Each structure stands twice: as structure tokens, then as C-alpha cells.
Amino acid sequence: MTTATPENDEGTRGTATGLRRLLRMRETGLVFIILALFIAMSFASEYFLTWANMRAMAMAFAVEGIVVVGMTILLISGGIDLSVGSVTALAMVIAGLLFLNGVDPWSASILAIAACTAIGAGMGFFVTRVGLHHFIVSLAVMVIARGLCLLGTGGRPLGLFTLPPEFKFIGQGSIGMIPVVIVIFVVVVVAFDFMLRRTTMFRKVFYTGSNEKAAAYSGIRTKKVVFLTTTLCSALCGVAGVIYMARFGSAQPTFGIGMELNVIAAAVIGGASLSGGTGTILGAILGTILLSVVSSSLALLDVSVYWQDIIRGSILLSAVTIDHYLNKRRG
């Protein structure tokens, strides 16, 4: 039995800074796996390690990454949200319809995000006040939100070609070499990663997810926490929807079908637990990158579509297995 006296603990903390501490982090395994993938890919294709390809790959996951942030926080608090895909689509549809009816795109976007936030609050209500499970509530909302998209558009994508260029800039513009979408993504990720690690507000999310009863006994308003994480996740879907709209210049009522599994998978690969209490934004984003880079790489290598799913699934399974063993080795 080792009993860490405060002194020797101080000691370990001292040496653990820098590289050692990095190596101890849960995310390190994933970083290595992604690096291995990058190295393999840069041998397999001369086009892989180009700026243009990196940019294209990043663009492919950046907006979904914002939803992953919301989902990760929700998972940590012990919840889950199946409605992310339809709520994202609904944000596009609401903002698009408002714009087509003469509202300026900025106000339209804010209203759309507000509507998504309200949907999240509604789910939060059913979960925390009525006492239903996140799974079933968000499943119902997934269906309802999709229905609202269809109702609003008659099933037809909205062409929003006339969006003003300064609005399209959000989705299509660049600041220097860096696309605005990626800037937004990085800001959101860094901000939430910092808040989740360091602020007292978000620590309560961990406490609630780890043991709701213990958290409640410590005076944490756990229902409020769950309500807020549920709402935040939908609000971030709203943000993502608006960015997608600016990017594609359209609003598709069928957008994001199946997104929920992808998003949850990214968070889980990154270390989030479906039973709450653990997870990091950084890990979840690495999970997103892993999934997205695999897809992009298969397309870059022009692997036969009939093989792609098999390879993708196998890489996913191998990656989580390797990650699992790497984590186990490090204790």
C-alpha cells in the first residue's frame, strides 16, 4: 500500500508537468492513433499531407465538432441526445424560412438558435421535471423536429442563394489562410474545453454525472445542471445549423439524419462514458477527427464503396481497442 504523503505527492506533481503529464493524459492514446493514421496516409497518398487536403478534411468535421462539444457535456452530466441531427436541420429551416420572409439573416439566425435552445429546454423539462429518460425524450423530439422541418419546407430544400455575402462569409469565407468555420470551431472547442476543466460551474456537471445523489447531497442543484446541459446541447445544434446554412447556402429538411450516432461515437471514442461522469472536449474532438479522417482518407484513396464500410468499421474497432490497451498500460 502506498500512502502518498503531501510532500511526495507535491513531488510527483512537480515532475509530472510537461511531457510526463502529457503522456499520462487519457487523450494521448488517441493522439498516437491519429498520428499513426496520418503517417500511414501520407505514404499511401502524396496528396494527403497538403494544406488543401488538411483544410478540406478540417472543414468536413468542424461544424459537426460544435455539436460534439454539446453532446460531450451532456454525456458527462449523464444525459444523451438523439435529436441533434433534426434539431440542427430545424435551425437551418427556421433561419432559412425567416430569411425568405424578409428577416435579416443575423436576426433570423439568432431566432433559430433561440428556438433550438427552447427545444432543449423543453427536453430538459421532460427529463428533470417529469422524470423521463433522456433517450426516449430526445427520440420523440428527434421525430417531432424532423416533422417540423418537413412541415416548414414541404419537404423541399430551401434555396438561400440570396443570403448576403457578409453572412455567407461565416460559412464560406477565410481569414488569411484559415476558413472562418475552422476559426469558430477552434474558439468553441478551446473555450468549452477550458471551462469544462477549470470552472466551478462545469465541474458540477462532472459531479452530477458521476453520482447524482452525491452531488445533490453536496448542495448541487443537479436537476438544474441536467436541464442546462440538455439546453446547451440543443443550443449548440442551433449554432451548427446556422453555420451549415451559411456554408451550403441552403436549408435541407433532411439534413443530419443519422448524425446522432456519429456524434455520440466521437464523444465515446474520446473517453466519454454513456453512464456519465467522465469525458473531455479534447478527447471528443480527437474522436471526431479520427472518424472524419478515416472517411476522408478512404475517399482520397478511392477505396471501392463496397469495401469502405468494412474498412471504416474495422478501423473504428481497432482504434478503440488499441486506445483501450494504451490506457490500461498507463494505469
Next chain:
Amino acid sequence: MTTATPENDEGTRGTATGLRRLLRMRETGLVFIILALFIAMSFASEYFLTWANMRAMAMAFAVEGIVVVGMTILLISGGIDLSVGSVTALAMVIAGLLFLNGVDPWSASILAIAACTAIGAGMGFFVTRVGLHHFIVSLAVMVIARGLCLLGTGGRPLGLFTLPPEFKFIGQGSIGMIPVVIVIFVVVVVAFDFMLRRTTMFRKVFYTGSNEKAAAYSGIRTKKVVFLTTTLCSALCGVAGVIYMARFGSAQPTFGIGMELNVIAAAVIGGASLSGGTGTILGAILGTILLSVVSSSLALLDVSVYWQDIIRGSILLSAVTIDHYLNKRRG
């Protein structure tokens, strides 16, 4: 505080038989909700309470019901399976390909079911031996199995027009007025409901899901239990796939996309918990019936397609809310 002496407890048990006991069951709320739906629908449409409509509605959920049985048992043991849709499709494809290559349909079916069982065992291996989470393993398998379907068929449905009539009888025949599919469904449901309620083997599934550590401390080989429930779920997908093949006379590589959410929702509506330990086959089947009858009813009433999803989602949310309050009332 009442201290129950054995005698007065005997007393309550005596009176609790029959109606009272029925009323105390978890499933009663759902039965009432479904009854209410039936009554409302038979006023709304003269066609609702016809034998043909009942038959059509039952045929729509009967085969999926077999998968629901497997999923419910898996959920009770604390697992989850996202691959049910693709594994069901894979069973159709394997059996179909074998048949087209000259294997008789019965052997082909048995081989297909065996293959699905092996896939389930593989998932069980990754979950119990490697230590990965069901969610991520079954997600990877969902993708891989779908890829195998595409690879095996080149993405095109296999026409199995030449299946012998005695084989098609499984999927298309009737015994008297009752379709064989429904007979199989009822047999599977009754058998597993009985086993789950009454046999020692399945009681261990409840122990494991309720508190895996306490189960291990009761001498139960919990890993074996989880391995078996995972395998069973995939095996039942295989059975469902073979019946679908007999019913449709074809094997579709894209069959069952999105089936997992439907199946899990049915089990959860029926009282299964995503954290394991609770659930009944009867409840899950009532959940399936509820979901299916709502869909069928909307089709029968010619509700505008743009409203269908909204109504469907709202009914789902209301039903679980009502059920929740009914259960709470009864304590």
C-alpha cells in the same frame, strides 16, 4: 411502520392474485394507453377494427418483435446493440447468396443464423474480454455488417423468386386465418417471456444487469452472462432476417437502416432501463405495438405526411409521460 409477519403477507398475496395483481404490473399502463388508442382509432376510421387491418398492422411489427425480444434481454443484462438492423440484413444476404449458389434454403437459413450468432459472439468477445463498451463495439459492427451486405450483393437486392413454396410459407403462409409469421412471433415472445420471468438462467441476466459487482459476488459468471445475451440478440436478428427473406422473397442489403432506434425505443417504452436490470418482454412488445399502431393509424387516416412525424413524436412523448404517471401513482 408495518412489520409484516409472514401471515399478513400471505394475506396480501392471496388477495393480490387475479385483477389486483394485474393492475399492479408495470405493463398495465401501456395496455390502457394502447386500448385508448384502439378505441379512438375505431371511431376515427371504420376500417380500423377490421381483420385485414389488424393483420396488416401485426405483420408490420411481428418480425421486428423478434429482434425486440433479443434487444430487451440484452438491455436487461446492461448491454445495448446498435447493429441489429445491419445484422438482420446480413442474415438475409447470406442466406440469399447461399441459396442462389445452390444451397437448399433451410440449410442456407441455418448457416445465416449461425453467422449472425458468430457475429454476436464476436461482439461479446470485444465487450467481455477486451473490455470495450457495447455501444462502440456494436456501432463498429453495424458499419461492418452493412459493408458486408453491400459487398456481397454489389448493393443490389437479391431476387429470390425461386425460393420453394414450402420455404416461402414461413413468411407468406397462413395457418387457418393466422399468418405463420405471427404464429412464430407469438411463440418466440411467449417462450422468452416465460423464460425471462421464471427460469434461473435468465434470472442471472437480471442480477448481472442490476448490479454486476453484486452478481459477481453472488458467484454469477457475469461476463459469460453478458457474452450470451449479446450473442442471443444477434442470433435472434439472424432468425428475423431469415423470416424477412421468406416473407419478401428477396434479400435487401439496405434493409433495416435505423431499426436499432425503433427497437431500443420499444424496449424502453416497455420499461427496460438503459442502465440494465429492469425490463420485460411483454412490456417491450407492448412498446413495439404502440409504436407500430401509431404509424399504421396515421397511414390509415391519410394524415398529411408533413404532419405525421410531428403527431407520431407527440404521441410517443405523451404516451411515455402518461405511462410514467400511471406507474408513479401505483407506487
Next chain:
Amino acid sequence: ESKFQCEPGETFVMNVMVSAHPYWVPVYQGFKQAAAAMGCETAFSGTPDYDITKQIASFEQDLIKKPSGILLHPMQSDPFIEPIDRAIADGVQVVTFAADSPNSKRTAYITSDNLAEAKFAAEEIVKQVGDSAEYAVLENPGQSNHDLRVTALIDYFEQNYPNMKLVGRQATNQDSNAAYRATASILQANPNLKAMWIPEAGSAEGAVAAVLEADADVLIMHADVTPTTLEHIKAGNIHMSLNPNQGVQGFMGFIATFLATRPEMFDPFNDYKVSGYNPMQIPFIDNGFAVITKENADSFDLNTYMEGRDPS
């Protein structure tokens, strides 16, 4: 009284899968217009889901209401054999459109000729980029008409323009984000890519975004149309789209179904009276397709078309 008239209350149904898809709207308009001309009632049914079991259930529920005929888009061919045959045995005539169930007893099949579309697209691509260039396709494995459009184009190039080189073939399943990702990667790997053929409009939206972002000079052609791709055609970002003549599909679909219910109108030169089958057999009707270009794009605004029309 003309024989081309319905009995009072006689109803015809159009049954589809993924029933909220906008593709069906002009088809159903054609169906209704033909029905109105003959004094018939119509109903629109099917399932909003991509789920064969549910579509069969909805088809069987249609049968309970005893319509005269059903114009059906079967999600898959073989699973519908038994239900279609049962319907016909019960006196409900069935005609298929846009997807067929050839082994059933349905009397007619109306569709755009996907092979003709593919051939037209191939010739147009060669005309624009020459007969020895790199091209790519996006696809949706498992959806038969999309598969046909893609494979037919590839086959056509192989046989007639062997110097056309297929450098990318990705599944995007009508998901614009997946199409964006796939196209972006194809563009990276193939700087000389000259043309893309996309079998539907949803993927085209993602592909065009990727092409614009990469600032690549790639000719995009696709089938079907959405308001967004229409705008891209107007802006010159998409070269052209081939849009099936949906109205004709619905109109002719109704006529074929109607005819199937009135075989006695016709005394053909064959043995039907002895053999007992329906003489109104039409193995294939091509409803044709329109070519949408920058010049004629204004005529294809679905919102304008829908004004004053009941969507279902």
C-alpha cells in the same frame, strides 16, 4: 356517357415510400389532374419512412379501402410481388412507377429511362470536356434508379469512350455533408478532375460546395433538382441537371392504372379472353426527362409551380 369516366366515388391511390420527399409532389399533381379529367377521386398514401415493412403495411391498408387502382412506387421489387398479386386477385389494379416489380402481375410500369439519362449525361460530358478526361461519380448503393444512372454512365464510357478515366466513385447516400467530404477528397487526390456525375440533387449540393471551396474547374452534372441546385445552375456552378418529367409520370401513371381497371374497353389481338389476364399490359412507358440549364432554369422553380396547387 364516355367510358373514360369514373363511377361516383371511385378512388385511385398513389402509394410511395419516404412520402415527404418533394419528388412526389409534381408526380401526384399529374396523377390528380388526370383523375380530375375523368371525374375520379384520388388519395396519396405510403410511409414517411425508408422502411419496406411499413410501406407494405400501408399498401395493405390501402387495399382495405377497396380503391379501383393503385399507382405504386415499390421500395423494392420482390417483396411487393405477393401483395401486388393479392391486390389484383382482390380486384384492385396496380401499376408501378419510378421503380418496378417486374415479376408481379402489375399491368404497367412508368418511369424515366435511367439509361437514356445516363447516355445523355455521358455525351454531354464528352461534348464539354473532351473524350479523354478524368471524371468521378457519387452514388447511393442500394437505391435502384440511382444505381442505374451511375452504372449505365460508367458502362457507356467504357464502351464508347475508353479514354474517359473514372478516378473517384464514392457513396454519399443523399447526404450533402458526406458528399462535401467525399468530393473534397476526390478533388485533392485528382487535380485533373474534369467532370462529375451525381445521380441525385442532395449530394450535388454538397459536391458543389466542395468544388467552389477548392476553386476547382469541374463540370458538375446531376439528376433531379432542388431550389439550391437550381440556383447553382443559374449561377453556372452546376452545368446542367436532368430532371425526370414528373408530371407526365403521374399523369400517364393514372391513365395506365385507369385503363387496367377497364379491360373491357379493349378487344386486343391476343388470347386474354381465354387465358384470363388483363389485356391492358404496358411493359414500359418512358415519361421522358427535361434538361435544366442556365437558360431555362427559371421554368423549374418548384415554389412557383406549387403556388395555387394543393401539395397532396
Next chain:
Amino acid sequence: MNTASSETILAITDLSKSFGPIRALRNVSFELRRGEIHALAGENGAGKSTLMNIIDGILQADSGQMFLDGKEVRITSPAMAQSLGIGFVHQEIALCPDVTVAENIFMGVTSTSRAALMDYRGIERRAAEILRRLGDINPSALVRSLSISQQQLVEIAKALTLDCRVLILDEPTAALTEREAKVLFDIVRALAKQGISIIYISHRMVEIFENCDRVTVLRDGRYIKTMNVADTTPRDVVSAMVGRVIDSLYPEKQSDSERSEEIILEVRNLSEKTRFHDVSFQLRKGEILGLAGLIGAGRSEIARGICRLEGEVTGEVQLHGKPLRLANYGESIDSGVVYLSEDRKGDGLFLEMSIAANVSALRVEQVASRGIIIDEHREAALGERLGASLNLKYGHIGQPVSALSGGNQQKVAIAKMLSVNPRVIFLDEPTRGVDVGAKAEIHRILRDLARSGVGIVVISSELPELIGVCDRVLVVREGRITGEVSGADMTEDRIMYLASIGEEQRLAS
């Protein structure tokens, strides 16, 4: 000791609370003075925890009033209780497993803190300070990795961080040895001196009489009376609790004539990589063997190693002279060797399942016809029979275990062990949280079992219990057996000495 003033800080009048048909509290009144240590005593299920949960806002009373500083309050949540200065150490450990010890300790502080950012270094430093007084626990370890007794210390440390006026301690010492309990009482008395009022719940009379000022007794949800500790005796308190006089707390020990040389279980040179080394002992027929030691000494590990519940063990075990080779715990149960876990909530019980299903869990086949089809009546009968023999208080046998009071849950866990008619039972903290009456009952049952030839090994942190029940006690220190006491040698001092000094004594004996 009597530093308390007569100023009333918390008063409760006529409080009632029912759970469905179960009336947990009926018109209870209670009064707490400033700076006093007020013991609350009562049998299992008397309503002590329920009353505390109402004070802390976890549960809401059906009727009755609560006054804090003379003003009526309605406390609706633990958050509110905390803001009113009420701190609570729960009977059931409730910590966040995925979070560090330090964060757990400061969770209550964090929840009300105005600071936006976490001060990890600060809380680790302060946690280390608090923990230094209580015991050896690394503040940056995850709670998941702690043993149950260490978790209990964390719970206590947690309460000490709160800036409270009323501190409720609900059986905080149930899994602690006397040494840790002493530390706790030093702290508690210091707090009382500062004017903090303490409600102390315990089934250990000694603790009440050594440390408390007044004692209130509840029985069957009713208030019985409040007494000054100085003016009463443990016997009075117990008889107020139980409603009758309990003569002797411990059953008679093995008489000389009963002594047998027949060996039930023999353990030779049992070792595990890290947890214990070279453990050898014999368990003879008819005796009750005790295992004593400090927290973390490895007593639980030895028992779990023998039963193949955890760890890779080497060495030899013989049952009735035949080598016992077990691949897993299932085989251990089959050969009649069972282990009662010290953590009933974590790995002892299926809280959401019925009492009957819990009792039969060790071998469901015994209530099944032909070992396959479960016979509900037989299962219920088994639960009822064992429940009655342990004086279990419950509504009906189909009730979930989570609805039972802590002590009654413990009885279910014991009933589960007894259900398979074992040949050897390892009981790890068997009477944790069990009231005096039931404890005596359990001790009597253990003695009867021993007489009938069942091997009994008791692990307990409560020395009086070991001394009162066992015929022979082995002392464990850092994974080694450091001594053996029996007969007149069996005193608290001697055991404590062996438990803390150890090594050289072992060589000497």
C-alpha cells in the same frame, strides 16, 4: 464534556412521514441545543435516517414543523440546508467515483462558491490537511480506487469542510476501527466546543456514552424520550429502543467441552502479489474465528482471495482435509465457502430487486423446480423464513431492497449468505449498521451455526464485537498475520498493540 448551552438551535415538532403504507415517522419531536453532541438511538428502521433526511431537505415531511433559531423553516433541498448551515454525513456513502478525493471533499464548498475557476492546488492542499488528521488517503486519488472504509473517511472529511452550525453524523463509524473513530471524536468534540451542534447516530453504545451529552430514542417511528447521558445507562437506552430488556449482548462462547480439534478450513502460505503474504491459519469446528486489523490491513483481501473473488493467490487451502481448488467464486459457493461483502450497497445487494430475489441470488436453483423453473412461492418462503430468523422488518417480500433501512438491508445481505447452508462463511463487517437487538440476534445465529459445524470467520472493525463473539482472533497488519489472541489474552489493548506494532511480535510468538 458538557460544554453545551441550553439555547435551542433546532426544534422539530410533530413531524410525520409515510412511504406509502409504511409510516416511517409519527409525530416525532426533537430538540437540539447549541454546542451539544446529541445522540439519536433506535432500532433499524426506527426512522433515524428518515428524520435526518427531512432535516437536510432530501425528503419532505408529510406534516409537522421545523424551527431553526426559533424561526419556522421548510427545507426543500440539500442545497438549502447547506445554506442554512446544516451539514450531513450520510449513512450510505455517496461520493462521486470518477472524481478525486480532494474534489469530493470540497464538493459542497464548490457548489456554493462564488469563484468562477477551480483552485485545484488549493483544494488538494487543504484536503491533505484535513485528511492528515483522519488517516492516510491521497487527495489526488480517484474515489473509485478507495476501499469502503477509506471512502467513509472521505465522507467525514467532506462534512468538516462545511461551514455549518448543525452537523449530522449518521453512523459515520460503522466501518471504522476504534482508532479512526477516536480521531473523529476528537474533532467532533472540538467542533462542539466552538458551538456547533452535532446529531450523532450510532448503534455503538460505547461511543454514545463516551462522547455524547444527550440521547434521544426513537422506536417504530415514534419519539420515546430524551435523556442526559450522564443520568442514564446503556441498559436503559437499549430497553427504551427495543421496548424490552436485553440481558446479555453477546452469546456465550465455546465451552471447553465443546472444543474440537477437527479442522474445517486450513490455509497454508497463502499469498497475493501485493495485498497479502504468507497467510496461514486453521479454522476449527465449533469456533468463531476473528480477523482484526486496522483499515487497509488486508483482512478483506485475504477472505476474498480464499473465495477466489479477486486477486491471483498462491498457496494451499483445505476444506475438511481435502484440497480446495477453486477456479472462481461460483465454485467456492458450490463447495460451501461464502463471503459476505463489507460494501452491501456496492457489491452485496441488488438494490432495485425484491427482497426475495436478493435472498435467493447466491443459488437461485434452490428455489427452482428441477433447478430450472423458479417457483415464486418457494422463493418468497425462503426470504420470509430467513427474514423472520433475522428479525427483518419489511412491508412485503416483493419490495425492492432500496426501500429498507440501512440495518435491514444488511440483514438481507446476511440472509443471502445463509440461504445456501454454507460450510464456511467469511463475514466482513457483518453487523455494520445493525442495531443492538438485531446484532445480538446475528451473533446468536453465528454461534448456533458454529455449534452446528459451520466454519465462521468474522472480520470486524469493532473490537468489542470481535472480543465478545470470537473464540480466537487473528491480527492482520499490512497483509500479514502478526499475532493470535484467545481466552484471557483477548483484550482491546493487546489486539491494538498487535495490529499496530506487529512484526517483531510475530517473531516472538
